Amino acid sequence: GESVGLHLPTLSVQEGDNSIINCAYSNSASDYFIWYKQESGKGPQFIIDIRSNMDKRQGQRVTVLLNKTVKHLSLQIAATQPGDSAVYFCAESLNQAGTALIFGKGTTLSVSS
Amino acid sequence: EPEVTQTPSHQVTQMGQEVILRCVPISNHLYFYWYRQILGQKVEFLVSFYNNEISEKSEIFDDQFSVERPDGSNFTLKIRSTKLEDSAMYFCAHSFGDGVSEQYFGPGTRLTVT
Numbered sequence: 001g002e003s004v005g006l007h008l009p010t011l012s013v014q015e016g017d018n019s020i021i022n023c024a025y026s027n028s029a030s031d032y033f034i035w036y037k038q039e040s041g042k043g044p045q046f047i048i049d050i051r052s053n054m055d056k057r058q059g060q061r062v063t064v065l066l067n068k069t070v071k072h073l074s075l076q077i078a079a080t081q082p083g084d085s086a087v088y089f090c091a092e093s094l095n096q097a098g099t100a101l102i103f104g105k106g107t108t109l110s111v112s113s
Numbered sequence: 114e115p116e117v118t119q120t121p122s123h124q125v126t127q128m129g130q131e132v133i134l135r136c137v138p139i140s141n142h143l144y145f146y147w148y149r150q151i152l153g154q155k156v157e158f159l160v161s162f163y164n165n166e167i168s169e170k171s172e173i174f175d176d177q178f179s180v181e182r183p184d185g186s187n188f189t190l191k192i193r194s195t196k197l198e199d200s201a202m203y204f205c206a207h208s209f210g211d212g213v214s215e216q217y218f219g220p221g222t223r224l225t226v227t
């Protein structure tokens with residue numbers, strides 16, 4: 001999950017806006033991807049995941065898009081709220097239990113009201 | 114989301130001392146992991162553990178580190194002789210088992226080596 005080119009270390013948005021956080025992953029063999037949210041002083045919190053046989057998956061207010069051709073992952077947050085302010089990490093892995101998650105560099109999302 | 118707990122929340126130790134970090138497992142979780150995060154940096158994988166054996170480890174996980182699950186209870190990470198650069202947040206994570214990859218993280222232990 002190294003973030004190259006499209007990675008922004010910080011993103012500032014207004015409450016109610018949509019946020020898009022990008023991540024470029026490094027391993028072509030990776031077939032499982034997760035987005036985590038990390039608030040200050042806490043552990044990573046699972047947001048949403050996607051397997052390589054999909055290119056889009058939706059959750060509650062969040063959507064993950066996967067482009068395997070360019071090894072790009074994005075997290076879209078709809079109607080961003082102040083409580084969404086945190087550091088967001090993408091992680092890549094093989095789609096099997098017990099394998100390491102490789103984390104990318106985080107993006108700090110700041111939401112102002 | 115299943116909750117993972119870790120103790121202590123903060124550990125201060127002197128260089129060269131041994132530390133043991135503990136993770137309280139969730140009963141139906143089969144896979145356990147340790148990760149660390151140096152302040153301001155990304156989360157790094159250390160080791161995964163299944164059926165009382167290490168299944169995968171990173172370059173960081175050298176001979177100074179060990180893991181065990183004594184009596185099938187707490188999952189522990191031991192650092193035998195701490196160095197200043199071991200100062201970091203250490204996170205335990207769990208996942209259910211085969212075919213299910215989501216890893217759930219604990220709140221972490223902040224280790225400070227002085």
